[in-house]
Amino acid sequence: MSFFIEVVVGGLLAGVMYSLVALGFVLIYKASGVFNFAQGSLVFFAALTFVSLTERGWNFWLALLVTLIAMILVGIAIERTVLRPLVNQPPITLLMATIGLTFVLEGASQLMWGSQPHGLELGIPDVPIEWLSQKWNINISQFDLFGAFVAGVLVAVLALFFQKTRIGRALRAVADDHQAALAVGIPLQHIWAIVWAVAGFVALVAGVMWGVRNGVQYALTFTALKALPVLILGGFESIAGAIVGGLIIGAGEKLAEVYLGPYVGGGIESWFAYVIALLFLLVRPEGLFGEKIIDRV
Amino acid sequence: MATQALLAVQNIEVIYDHVILVLKGVSLEVQQGQIVALLGANGAGKTTTLKAISCLLRAERGDVTKGEILYRGSRIDRLDPAALVKRGICQVMEGRHCFQHLTVEENLLTGAYTRGYIHSGVSEELEKVYAYFPRLKERRHAQAGYTSGGEQQMTAIGRALMARPQLILLDEPSMGLAPQLVEEIFNIVKDLNSKEGVSFLLAEQNTNMALHYADYGYILETGRVVMDGEASSLAQNEDVKEFYLGLSTAGRRS
Numbered sequence: 001m002s003f004f005i006e007v008v009v010g011g012l013l014a015g016v017m018y019s020l021v022a023l024g025f026v027l028i029y030k031a032s033g034v035f036n037f038a039q040g041s042l043v044f045f046a047a048l049t050f051v052s053l054t055e056r057g058w059n060f061w062l063a064l065l066v067t068l069i070a071m072i073l074v075g076i077a078i079e080r081t082v083l084r085p086l087v088n089q090p091p092i093t094l095l096m097a098t099i100g101l102t103f104v105l106e107g108a109s110q111l112m113w114g115s116q117p118h119g120l121e122l123g124i125p126d127v128p129i130e131w132l133s134q135k136w137n138i139n140i141s142q143f144d145l146f147g148a149f150v151a152g153v154l155v156a157v158l159a160l161f162f163q164k165t166r167i168g169r170a171l172r173a174v175a176d177d178h179q180a181a182l183a184v185g186i187p188l189q190h191i192w193a194i195v196w197a198v199a200g201f202v203a204l205v206a207g208v209m210w211g212v213r214n215g216v217q218y219a220l221t222f223t224a225l226k227a228l229p230v231l232i233l234g235g236f237e238s239i240a241g242a243i244v245g246g247l248i249i250g251a252g253e254k255l256a257e258v259y260l261g262p263y264v265g266g267g268i269e270s271w272f273a274y275v276i277a278l279l280f281l282l283v284r285p286e287g288l289f290g291e292k293i294i295d296r297v
Numbered sequence: 298m299a300t301q302a303l304l305a306v307q308n309i310e311v312i313y314d315h316v317i318l319v320l321k322g323v324s325l326e327v328q329q330g331q332i333v334a335l336l337g338a339n340g341a342g343k344t345t346t347l348k349a350i351s352c353l354l355r356a357e358r359g360d361v362t363k364g365e366i367l368y369r370g371s372r373i374d375r376l377d378p379a380a381l382v383k384r385g386i387c388q389v390m391e392g393r394h395c396f397q398h399l400t401v402e403e404n405l406l407t408g409a410y411t412r413g414y415i416h417s418g419v420s421e422e423l424e425k426v427y428a429y430f431p432r433l434k435e436r437r438h439a440q441a442g443y444t445s446g447g448e449q450q451m452t453a454i455g456r457a458l459m460a461r462p463q464l465i466l467l468d469e470p471s472m473g474l475a476p477q478l479v480e481e482i483f484n485i486v487k488d489l490n491s492k493e494g495v496s497f498l499l500a501e502q503n504t505n506m507a508l509h510y511a512d513y514g515y516i517l518e519t520g521r522v523v524m525d526g527e528a529s530s531l532a533q534n535e536d537v538k539e540f541y542l543g544l545s546t547a548g549r550r551s
Binding site: 088170173179180182183184 | 351356358381387389390395404406407408410453457460
């Protein structure tokens with residue numbers, strides 16, 4: 001039993017890490033209807049910038065602050081140079097633009113900071129919590145728990161921002177109806193710039209967490225692909241969906257690996273998420289928490 | 298110029314997608330404190346005229362290619378919608394366009410976006426809107442998408458009021474509403490006009506209702522103004538009676 005709990009909790013905590021990345025997608029999709037393929041490279045860019053600054057002897061908080069400012073500037077620059085000229089274009093054009101953006105960002109970050117992998121250390125060891133393993137024989141990583149805590153705080157902050165602030169309300173308004181938002185005088189360009197900046201901030205958090213876990217290296221950009229099944233499961237427009245989707249995917253793939261794996265020779269973990277997503281697409285294409293289309297008759 | 302019009306549209310031409318000519322030289326004026334009706338059948342260009350004024354055309358690949366639009370004597374046809382709302386022109390779009398997933402109150406608050414951060418003035422404004430639309434106060438915490446058509450229309454007008462506009466461009470407020478509700482909404486419009494001094498440019502298919510409440514009217518046909526005059530005289534005009542009011546004194550004419 002304790003082994004089962006360990007697998008589930010471990011999976012859930014790993015899932016939180018997926019949620020962190022998925023959140024960035026959700027923000028941008030919600031506000032502008034763009035599937036931002038470049039979110040993964042934003043994560044990479046943020047992590048690489050941060051780690052490179054700390055390796056140059058910068059204070060942790062200073063490095064974090066400077067990286068945050070850099071991410072906000074990148075967000076604003078993307079709005080200016082990529083989105084604004086493409087306004088009113090079909091979604092597929094915007095998707096292609098973000099794919100292009102992926103390569104530009106990847107190239108730029110490696111050009112600036114070099115392409116060798118870095119280790120990242122936050123001072124929270126990735127080891128099992130002692131008293132848990134002694135008392136119940138359950139091994140839960142201290143760092144995973146910390147990751148879950150960070151994700152929780154991030155979601156709470158985002159929820160407050162969306163529900164309680166004037167800008168947050170405007171963001172939701174834009175997500176609902178571009179035209180009406182324009183008509184009441186909400187400047188779309190500002191809103192988009194803000195959303196990209198917030199997505200940059202989320203990418204920074206995700207990048208740092210993933211950087212500690214797997215090291216800061218080019219492969220970080222592929223975390224974005226892990227966020228895809230999370231989004232399909234949770235719904236593209238829902239912050240809650242990103243969290244719940246992440247948890248289900250995380251727990252699902254760990255359970256599958258442990259309990260189904262032996263029958264098919266293992267190695268399920270890396271692709272099982274996509275199977276769940278596919279099944280989900282058949283049943284509920286808008287995702288668990290996808291925005292219900294309100295249709296009054 | 299003797300009296301400067303609040304809004305003057307001078308001979309504008311509008312083209313969609315660089316090819317489709319929709320307005321072929323429309324001119325009209327709204328004086329301070331007036332309710333002006335813009336009448337005409339489907340596709341006559343009423344909505345396009347309003348969107349040209351509120352600068353929402355560009356979001357639909359339309360463009361004002363000729364003529365100019367003056368608000369208090371200065372050109373506004375090259376501004377963006379947000380700047381226009383700040384100057385006091387607000388559009389209530391056809392089909393209401395409430396933010397469906399926001400509550401009624403949140404919808405109203407978005408209307409005050411251009412007025413900066415929430416301060417006491419906004420909550421006063423909110424109370425004022427609730428005074429005009431008591432029904433909205435009851436429904437303030439309901440998601441706008443689940444309120445009735447009339448409530449959504451009220452929300453849309455209330456939202457525009459939150460920006461403290463001088464001029465509201467009201468597009469087809471009667472659409473899909475029961476006659477009683479239409480009357481209620483027109484009465485509130487009249488109230489806002491006389492008590493708050495808000496001028497209205499009103500696009501309507503419900504010619505009878507619109508002429509009853511308006512001071513002046515313009516009739517559009519396929520992108521041109523074909524007739525204009527005092528609302529009362531338009532309502533008496535034989536052609537208007539026959540083609541737009543469905544009344545005819547001398548039997549059917551071909």
